[in-house]
Amino acid sequence: MKKLLPLLIALLLISSRGEANFPVLEYHLIGTPEGRWQRTPANFRGDLEWLYQHNYYPFNLRDLLAGFNGLPKGKQPVVLTFDDSTIGQFRYLPDGRIDPDCAVGILKAFHDKHRRDWPMRATFFVLFETNAPDHNLFGQPDLAAKKLRQLTEWGMEIGCHTYSHDRLDKLGPAALRRTLERSQKGLKKLTGNEAVSLSLPQGAYPKDLTSISEFKLVAEVAGGFNDDKYDPLHVKRIQAIDSEWRRFFKRSAE
Template sequence: MRKVVSITGVANVVVVTLGLIVLSLMHGPASSPRTPAPHAEAQKKVEQAPPPPAKPALPGFALPAPVQATEESARAAGANELGLVPVLMYHRIRWDRSASIDRTPKQLRVELERLARAGYVPVTAAEFVEGKMDVAAGAHPVVLTFDDGNPSHFALDADGHPMKDTAVAVIFDVAKKFPSFRPVATFYVNREPFGLKGEDAQKAGVRWLLEHGFEVANHTWAHPDLRRLSNKKVSEQIVRGERLLKKLGVADFSTFALPFGSRPRKGSLGRGGSWDGTKYKYEGVFLAGAEPSKSPFAKGYDPREIQRIQANGLAGDCRRWCSTYWLKWLDDHPGERYTADGDPESLSAPRQLRANVASKRGKKVIYY
């Protein structure tokens, strides 16, 4: 497998500089003022009026029925479960982009449709780090991550459907157009998820996302640069973020994303530690740049510093390090990317890559 040159240090400097902008989070729309109750006659007319047409239901999705992979089926699928997985990192989704890391709803839609046409199927960050990327034979997993819990990621309209042009709405739109595109993503949030005010609203929002297959995960309490904090303060930020999410109904804490991709001076604190009597431990810790991740089964995969790719075009540093470049590179090097064998119980790869297996995760290994 061609070695992907690690540029984490350089990329993280760029991300830290740009990332300061996203700390100024957008607020969700204000609630409508309470209107007086209509008088009896008007109320009677309302009750007699036909109900408004229902909005179409959100597209459903079921994981493909598992197959029992064989050497022949793995070869036919071009399976390579030691290949590279793009973990895409998004920030604000807004029409009036004010920072280079912002993306418009159209840009998000175009990129997701590109992924769908190329045979990518979204999995959550937790599924990735746990090695449970159970997509169909011949398909490629992709991880969609959204940082900072911005209101542009998730909001519901008056009918309880995802608000138009939010990240969640765009994901469902693409899934409706491409039925094999699984509508899931991972949202890394801070102390005010999605700009929702009050614990009840935050609980309802988080519950909606979890019930629809999304992952909501920890991005610290206040989004500080952890490298600038003492060890105790690092753990405090992580624990306070985790306590909030537990209070809001999150039970699975497999993954954590470093604000700005900045690692604590004591690097192990990103993955595990304790504060104020509360312990935490993560299966995977995500950086903020700037290349595809290695497979969790492959040599070189490090759960303490998992690479992500900034979603962006080809301007400036992104000529080499962002999603437009890397998705084309993976298209041009299909043998380098993760391609599934369709069997959750097996791990398949070309025979010449057998020395690259680092973790079988209890799976049967098939070489062809």
């Protein structure tokens, strides 16, 4: 028994924190200052560095459907997700360069530095038309198509966040159909594909779940790590803010 006990403890630790447990991180605004819904460029860089140092390897959310196929030995999967298609996530500068301080610019620089270990993977849940212009397909109307093409070309995923950030529990069947259809049509036109992943505005599920059955994955707004018994219609996420990093990753402040 004395010999078995450490083994049992080791097995328990492995099964509770193994590769099967994957985090899906959730970002909203990228900019300054740091806040409940905003991560600074410096802190976002720090997040990538921390994940890299702790042997995480990025995937798109839809890669979950193929069991995160291609995960290198010794690495664990992480999914970075971005909600609301805000301009700080993807901004072109007047000279045509990608802003090095926007999320996409930071991801690209990180990828260029770690080509083998950090592919360009992330899932962007985009909005088309809201009364906050900075949230509509990354806030630069003339460049919206170019941005979605670029993300797709790099192999990143574009997901649906409804057409106008609509709470699905508040819509009747016709309005619900309409917001999802308009979003899917727009994505098909701009990226060539409809979305397979849906992020629910404010985490609100529709009363009739069959109304979102075209989506293979549905992301919640919170919940922590997912385990191997995850439910594709209830993918849990972790907000990438300091308090959540401490709580779920035991990451101390730098």
